[in-house]
Amino acid sequence: MSYELQRLAAETTAAFTGLFTITLEAIRQFENGEYFTMYARGTKRLQSILGAEREILILGNIYADQQARSIRFVRRLINDADGRLETTLCVIVHQDPRGNTKLKRWGRENGLAVIPVYTATGVLPRNQELERLLSYEFFTQDPFDVTGPVANDAQFFGRRAEAQELARKLQSGHIRACFGIRKIGKTSVLHRVLAELKENYDAVVLFIDCQRDDVFGLNAAGLLHSITLSLLELKASGQAYAEVNASTSAPSLAEAARQFQSALSQFDLTVILxxxxxxxxxxxxxxAEQWRIGFIEFWRNVRAAYHAAARDERRVSLLVSGVSSRWFSVESIDGIENAALAFIPEEYLSPLPRGAAKAMIKNIGAMAGLRFEEQALEAISSFCSDMPFWIRKACSSIHGKIETAIRPITLQEAAVSEMLEAYGRDEGAALAKVALQHLFRVYPELRAPSLSLLSEREELPSGIKRTLNRYGVVDNAGKVSGSMIRMALTMVAEEATPQDAISVERVEARPLMHEWAEELAGISYRRNTMERALRSLVINFLRMSSLTNKDGVSAKASLLSALPSKRRAELDAYNLETIADKLFWLELIAIINKNWQLFERIFGDKAAFNENASIVNDRPDAHAKHLEPSDVAMHRRALHWLDDRISKV
Structure with a gap:
């Protein structure tokens, strides 16, 4: 045990006393690394801040370059503690200048809220300074922000039993499918199933990622041959798992099929593709036009090999994951009998059950000091149609808008709903639109029925309603499942207005109407761009003033002082950037007038500034007002006047 590690452990004990009671201390080895470990129970105040009910693990090391093994060690220690420690929270004391970011990211990927405490000198802050540091590091991390497929237990909500059952069935020689809308969690489930198979079953697993260029660039014979070669490599190596190795050379389709059957016959264990x-x-x-014909060729020969293996009493299982089940449910393709029909089942990964969606929000939110009342949980789940990825993105947006200094905080439905609507307009609708467009591309029969939902007058055919329900587009009653879906359908519908549905008279009038719409769009775009620049200008100048003045008034306080008391109360819980985003145009103008000494050098003439700002506030594209050419010219001049001065900063 090194002297430096002993000294850091002693310093940690001294610094944390007062905020924690240390109940257990030890020096431990893990993967050639040396650590000190402590079990610590926080004071009632600190437990409330961190949302902790059990003891918290404190881990420390003196390495100048933190490694992911620290997180693996934390996970092992928590798992071995038999429920004594908080399962999603730990503190890591370290001496890596870049360690805070790395440890938070690795922790997030493993379902842990890591509170990193960096010290370059080996000396730690005390008392309130340490409490502020712990609170800041805890609340500024975004536990909702997870990239890539989720497999860790702590991040895998509502699907665990489903994945375990799927793995059990595959071990038994079943054919299963996992269809679903984009970002519903198919790949996460697939990876979890593969992990279950590796850990708990004796089987040979070959993973075929069809989105790889070298895979979908093959034809039917080429893919069969590549699967065969990869299986033979697994057999020769004795390994249980591999990803397909695409081979550019292939025999004829008949020979590739024969070799594929021969390869399967060499395995005594279950083979899972x-x-x-x-x-x-x-x-x-x-x-990849070759799959127009190749689809039937490929699945015809896979089906033949599967039946041959069954006759030979060998187990072969298939797991198929993707967006569209369409090609596995049609009787023929281009007049040719579809060999995949009734071979691959129509099984879907639907949105989370509402209870699981709420539990996910509640559990992850607690890792960032965000607590939600029941109606707020309902609002988020409903808004996002219980889609786990969409929920994470929406909650990540909410997380970024709440001041860390006031956490932990319980968010009410009214505040959450307002932030959800803003998120939907800014990002959420576009996110859902991508998913719907992809669905309609691979399953075009669903497009028209989906768009008809916007009218709320047509009753969907039962088969279509059942399919859309499985994809999460509609609820059990056949209605649009959530606000993000509705926003996205509206966007898709706006882009797909059929030209041939317009009468002759309207076609003749259309050029004028089109030109008018473009003019309004141009004004709207310029105003929105300029407004964003003005918001940034205001908060930056207020910040600079706050730093240079000795009166100690913060930028946020200066901004709020220009607003009426009711409005100040509404915005006080948010950080400066979020408040700026919520300000109305006239409120921005009021703040500039209140602090005119900061902005006079930019705008010069105060009367001219207010006149042009008033013109811009009269939005011609927001109401059915008769607009003359002179109105358009006036708006253009006002926008140009403001743009010209802002652009010089």
Whole structure:
């Protein structure tokens, strides 16, 4: 045990006393690394701040370059503590200048809220300074922000039993499918299933990622041959898992099929072929035309090999994951009998059950000091149609708008709903639109029925309603499942107005109407761009004033002082950037007038500034006002006057 580690452990004990009671201390080895470990129970105040009910693990090391093994060690220690320690929270004391970011990221990927405490000198802050540091590091991390597929137990909500059951069935020689809308969590489930198979079952697993260029660039014979070669490599190596190695050379289709059957016959264990992003090797992929014919050729020979293995009493399982089940449910393609029909089942990964969606929000939010009343949980889940990825993105947006200094905080439905609507306009609708457009590309029969939902007058056919319900587009009653879906459908509908549905008279009038719409759009775009620049200008100048003045008034306080008391109360809980985003145009103008001494050098003439700002506030594209050419010219001049001065800063 090094002297430096002993000294850092003693310093940690001294610094944390008063905020924690240390109940257990030890020096431990893990993967050639040396650490001190402590179990610590926080004071009632600190437990309330961190939302902790059990003891918290404190881990420390003296390495100048933190490694991911620290997180692995934390996870092992928590798992071995038999419920004594908080399962999603730990403190890591370290001496890596770049360690805070790394440790937070690795922790987030493993379902842990890591509170990093960096010290370059080996000396730690005390008392309130330490409490502020712990609170800041805890509340500024974004536990909702997870990139890539989720597999860790702490991040895997509502699907664990589903994945375990799927793995059990695959071990038994079943054919299963996992269809669902984009970002519903198919790949996360697939990876979890593969992990279950590796850890708990004796099986040979070959993973075929169909979105790889070298995979979907093959034809049917080429893919069969590549699967065969990869299986033979697994057999020769004795390994249990591999990803397909695409081979550019291939025999004829008949020979490839014969070799594939022969390869399967060499295994005594269950052979599991797992296909992800299956849409890339279907007729839906316009960039791989060979799969128009190859789809039937491939699945005809896979089906024949599967039945041959069954006759030989060998187990072969298939798992197919993708967006569209369409090509596995049609009777023929281009007049040719579809060999995949009734071979691959129509099984879907639907949105989370409402209870699981709420539990996910509640549990992850607690890691950032965000607590939600029941109606707020309901609002988020409903808004996002219980889609786990969408929920994470919406909650990440909420997280970024709440001041860290006032956490932990319980968010009410009214505040959450307002932030959700803003998120939907800024990002959420576009996110859902991507998912719907992708669905309609690979399953075009769903487009028209989906868009008809906006009218709320047509009753969907039962088959279509059932499919859209499985994809999460509609609820059990056949209504649009959430606000993000509705916003996205509206955007898709606006882009797809059919030209041939317009009468002759309206077609003749259309050029004038089109020109008018473009003019309004141009004014709107210029105003929105200029307004964003003005918001940034205001908060930056207020910040600079706050730093240079000795009166100690913060930028946020200066901004709020220009607003009426009721409005100040509404905005006080948010940080400066979020308040700026929530300000109305006239409120921005009032703040500039209140602090005119800061902005006079930019705008010069106060009367001219207010006149042009008033003109811009009269939005011609927001109401059915008769607009003359002179009105357009006046708006253009006002926008130009403001733009010209802002652009010089």
């Amino acid at each position: 797992a296909f992800d992003e299956i849409d890339y090797i279907t007729p839906s992929n316009g960039s």
